[in-house]
Amino acid sequence: MEERREHCRYPVALPAKVIIFGTQEACEGIVTDISFSGVRFVYDEKINEGQALELVVSIDGQDVKMKAVVVWSARLEGQIKVQHGVKITGVDFDGDRLRLELFFKKFQG
Numbered sequence: 360m361e362e363r364r365e366h367c368r369y370p371v372a373l374p375a376k377v378i379i380f381g382t383q384e385a386c387e388g389i390v391t392d393i394s395f396s397g398v399r400f401v402y403d404e405k406i407n408e409g410q411a412l413e414l415v416v417s418i419d420g421q422d423v424k425m426k427a428v429v430v431w432s433a434r435l436e437g438q439i440k441v442q443h444g445v446k447i448t449g450v451d452f453d454g455d456r457l458r459l460e461l462f463f464k465k466f467q468g
Contacts, residue, residue, distance in 0.1 A: 366394040369463065376415040377402055390416055391442070395463070398427065398445050405432050405441045412445070419462045421454035 373390040377400070388402040398414060406412065406429050414425045427445035434441050452459070 366396045368392040368394045368397075368399070373416050373418065375400055377406075378413040378415070379406060380411040380413070388414075390414070396447055397430070398425065398447065399442060400445070401435065401440045401442050403440060405434070406443055408432065411448075414445070419458050421452055421459060423450060423452040423454075423459070425450050 370392050371390055373393070375388045375390045376385055377388045378385045386403065388400045390398055390400045392399045393416075400414065408429050408431060410429045412427055412429065414427060416423050416425065425447050426449035427447050429443055429445050431444045432441050
């Protein structure tokens, strides 16, 4: 199968706060991989495709807020949790950009 992604994905296990726009519902999820343009995370319930949300993830000691749109969702086999793929539409953080870049560089080898 041909890879269509523009950026490499990096496996991680980062706790994330998931805020669903329109409902202001905020729950906890886990980011399982991340790239410069998207994120895959696991959450208790299915979020519909096209839904806008915000993920707040602590990366290397910095809170990074990512605005995103759900592209796909699928239930994990044999589990209650649902994994979601989202496209990042904006990033906001108050911190050291160099530390954030170094976080991603350590995956690149």
